[in-house]
Amino acid sequence: MNTYKIACIPGDGIGKEVVPAGQQVLEAMAATQNFGFTFTSFGWGGDWFRQHGVMMPADGLDALRGMDAILFGSAGDPHIPDHITLWGLRLKICQGFDQYANVRPTRILPGIDAPLKRCTPKDLDWVIVRENSEGEYAGVGGRVHQGHPIEVATDMSILTRAGVERIMRFAFRLAQSRPRKLLTVVTKSNAQRHGMVMWDEIALQISKEFPDVTWDKELVDACTARMVNRPASLDTLVATNLHADVLSDLAAALAGSLGIAPTGNIDPERRYPSMFEPIHGSAFDIMGKGLANPVGTFWSCVMLLEHLSENAAAQRLMEVIEQITTDTSLHTRDLGGSATTAQVTQAVCDLISGKPETARRAA
DSSP states (O other): OEEEEEEEEEESTTHHHHHHHHHHHHHHHHTTTTEEEEEEEOOOSHHHHHHHSSSSOTTHHHHHTTOSEEEEEEOOOTTSOHHHHIIIIIHHHHHHTTOOEEEEEEEOOTTOOOSOTTOOGGGOEEEEEEEOSSEEEEEEEEEESTTSTTOEEEEEEEOOHHHHHHHHHHHHHHHHHSTTOEEEEEEOTTTOOSHHHHHHHHHHHHHTTOTTOEEEEEEHHHHHHHHHHOGGGOSEEEEOHHHHHHHHHHHHHHTTOGGGOEEEEEOTTOSSOEEEEESSOOOGGGTTTTOOOOHHHHHHHHHHHHHTTOHHHHHHHHHHHHHHHHOGGGOOGGGTOOOOHHHHHHHHHHHHTTOHHHHHHHO
């Protein structure tokens, strides 16, 4: 029997609530399968920063290196500048382990009242592939003459041929694996005439390796309108770090809530552990109130199971998630309901273990 080593990093805010919920669900799933988990929790984040002056230890990556996967909560604390929380924890892990493919599936789950009036679940079923290692978040730049009228601040978007080729190949391969075999390459090459022109050229080059994939190119601003007006025209999208970051939040909102959206930060070559997380952020305004929607974390656990090649368990957990979202009495506040994090988590665990009557009572 396989026993997988999972690092749990709740981080900040409601991450401290949804990551334990995800661990609870994974344990319930393992009890019905021929595999197990050992979980190791790391208390890194804002509280760690207040004690140690850093978001995670200098040797933190070494502590994670031997893990099979990482379950992450959120990075963000209203009392710490955002660039410190993000670069000191989440991006340190993503870049340190070269998790260059950020994968964000989005679709309208059963029972969710999504905001687009002419959009049905079959019209909105997307996967956004975000280049996760360079681009606008490469970290290259600086500030000089701070506080003076001549102060200058720069952030450089860095695109390398190697980085673009590998994310394009990943995206084309993912599109090829989906029924529609359709890919949209998001760009801004009309205005960014160097890096994004190379991005477009490499997309054309890589497309020749995938003749069965139909692909098109869309400017990022036009893509936002297309997501709203013609959602059925999209399937798989690939974009730079910043562009995909923005588009995936729009996608989650169009599907009903950021609270249900998952993410995988993937090292496709499996040299290092990959990291799975909900995209909703730390949400300090509801922290500690039991209001956080854990569905985004549970869907991230589906991706984690798929990454571990436990496909039957992943499929079963996704089926349970869809049963839960179908029951509006188990909707949390972001979905217009009043269910708590604990009630949704217990209902999922009960359904996994074959006790649907308990799931109904949990509401």
